[in-house]
Amino acid sequence: EVQLVQSGAEVKKPGESLKISCKGSGYTFSSYWIGWVRQMPGKGLEWMGTIYPGDSDTRYSPSFQGQVTISADKSISTAYLQWSSLKASDTAMYYCARRKVSSEEFDYWGQGTLVTVSS
């Protein structure tokens, strides 16, 4: 069974750093792209970027380029999303999702990680 399990909720202060994770199981992790999607409170879905764990090839949305870093460690089947300096506007639910093998849609999703940034 394909599963993506994300790390738990985080409460941080503005200016702090953070790295959240997404661990895949039930499939060959290195062979499927993993994407990250943001959902701000009460709002819609925003694609942030996608990484191929096999070679760490990464594509970012221009809206998020330079604001976050997406990485992966294929040896432990885990993808990451990190911030070096959080802002209150980063408060959101963050989902990781597996891309289908031959197209860009996301066929499996993690349960989401809620990040709250507040002073």
Added chain:
Amino acid sequence: DIQLTQSPSFLSASVGDRVTITCRASQGISSYLAWYQQKPGKAPELLIYAASTLQSGVPSRFSGSGSGTEFTLTISSLQPEDFATYYCQQVSSFPLTFGGGTKVEIK
């Protein structure tokens, strides 16, 4: 970036109703469109990809159609478990973009 406009943004319907949601793209995207369902407090789930292909395990009451700039998601007979928010997503070009969502509520 390709903009996706969903309509309506909200609809109220009854169990058994036929429901249609529209997604319009700001430029042609061939059939590179997906539909997702999201229930409160849950992650989105893929319903349809390539505009009209049903994802494995999705009930056949869901169907998708369209190409180019206009697409529709149809639920042939609304069931209680279908009350949720639906999003379209274009996968034609980067950055990938989503529509604003359509919330389907019980009348």
